[in-house]
Amino acid sequence: MNITADRLGSAIATLPWRVPLADWPRELLVGLPRGISRHVVRFVELAGVVVAVKETEDPIAEREHDLLQVLSQLDAPAVAPLGYITGRCTPDGERLPGALLTPHLRYSLPYRALFSQDLAAAVARRLVDALAVLLVRLHLAGFFWGDVSLSNALFRRDADAFAAYLVDAETGELHAQLSDGQREHDLELARTNIAGDFLDLQAGGLVDASVDPLAVSNRLLERYRELWQELTGPEEFSMDDRWRVDDRVRRLNDIGFDLGELTVTTDLDGVTTRIEPKVVEPGHHTRRLRRLTGIGAQDNQARRMLNDLDSYRMATGRTDEDEHDSAMAWMSDVYRPVLDAVPVEYADRLEPAQLFHEFLDHRWYLSENAGHDVSTPEAVRSYVDTVLPAHPREEAYLREPSTGALQTLRTADPDSPGTP
Structure with a gap:
């Protein structure tokens, strides 16, 4: 078994990697809201850090870790990579999936948790607005998402709005620059997935019936195009x-x-x-x-x-x-x-x-x-x-507390670091 982690390596090595993630002991786990995922995801606390562990295939875990690492270097709004695990197997030699480790994004919530607290239609608008900003920033960085949805993002409250962060880069691709066709493909995926997200919320009674899933998904496209034009339109x-x-x-x-x-x-x-x-x-x-x-x-x-x-x-x-x-x-x-x-x-x-x-x-x-x-x-x-x-x-x-000297416009040395 190969363990690659940027930090907390010794603590990570003590986790029960020879056991399927779904069967990990409850005493190891931290109870945090989880979004809908095609993978098994669990939270554990290691040396004071809450870590999200996602089971996935070995090459996918390594590739997603590398993508998140580059996005972090580009200062893109995404969860940070911590490490990945490959070559897992049970004591009997049965092969187990690999795992991706990311620190939990503090004060963030999956979209379903937000709607369980507030059923107002305004929340839907603010969420898709935040997702539009996230998608624009990712596209400016040359990142093709490939699976744009509310489920694949986390949200932090930001005054009266939300800030969105990429949490699942499994289907993503990094390019020097995206073509218009790549961006439009991401938008079409977003239109379909977000309408589905809101239909699912309505089926679970988490969103008012007055919220039109198609209108919400169309709002994302409108906000995205407004932002993209303002940011990149030739002037x-x-x-x-x-x-x-x-x-x-x-x-x-x-x-x-x-x-x-x-x-x-x-x-x-x-x-x-x-x-x-x-x-x-x-x-x-x-x-x-x-x-x-x-x-x-x-x-x-x-x-x-x-x-x-x-x-x-x-x-x-x-x-x-x-x-x-x-x-x-x-x-x-x-x-x-x-x-x-x-x-x-x-x-x-x-x-x-x-x-x-x-x-x-x-x-x-x-x-x-x-x-x-x-x-x-x-x-x-x-x-x-x-x-x-x-x-x-x-x-x-x-006034400097120790000397009583005044920093004035005429006595400051403009060539001295830290002095205007």
Whole structure:
């Protein structure tokens, strides 16, 4: 018997692998809600970690483990792989299926458990909306699911919505990029399977009769296509419409996605800008901004600055220039001039990263109202005159407890890591 596990190896080795999973002693098992599965699935606790064990054939267990591992590296919303077991057999030599091990996704539930708590039709809409986002993210990562259904996902409550995670990758395939035909095939499978899921729920009395299974499955397709168009639909802008680039980026941010890159192309009508959005992992912006500029900022602040940096590269024809060189030019031409333009009496109103973030918002609103790009100097004057004076002083929050030193806009070293 071969045991491959990334961690908890010694604890995993003590489990009764020579016994079919359905016959494991009850004292080993953890009582958690299980979704409908074609396989036997059980939960066990090992060294404080709850692990899901799924019986499946040896090559399938190994392949699914490898798929989940790649999806984890791509930061796709899926359960993480822990290990897989092959070569199992009983003491009498009878062959047993292999097994896939994944840590239990904390605070997640299968869809049937959610409906046992709440029969409202709104739950159905929120679940398929979450599944649509999951499917879009998987497709952007080049993952063809092959068996899209509510049964093959787990759901976490997320404020008034849900977040969905892939839990069964057995039928999946990874590609560099999916074709339209592959995506449409996944959608057709989703239409059929989700309608079946809701018919099953209605048969069990878990969903109101007012919920139309076909309408719910069609909603998934509609939400998916809306998201896919917003994320990948070609949109081009002239060089004079930089504020429209910001508007597109804001729409992407509103649905939880971020700008991947800007591609500048030249045609007979002049220079145009094409946007290609992509998903990035949490904390990406903070790390990228610090690497490029040395500025320390929260992730949302960093995202806004990086969006402006990318727009600056487009507007100044620096898209083919080394990224670090462009960042230094942006620091010199945009970031530092904005901070240096703030009068001394306002220097302690906001920390630098937040001030610059607000300035960018202010410049965007001015440009939107004007219908054209408002220059940075003009936007700075407006921000200093009309917005900054209304902010209370925040120096008490910026003071270092041990030294009493103030981190001000003018004394900070912008090239020092972690210092705006």
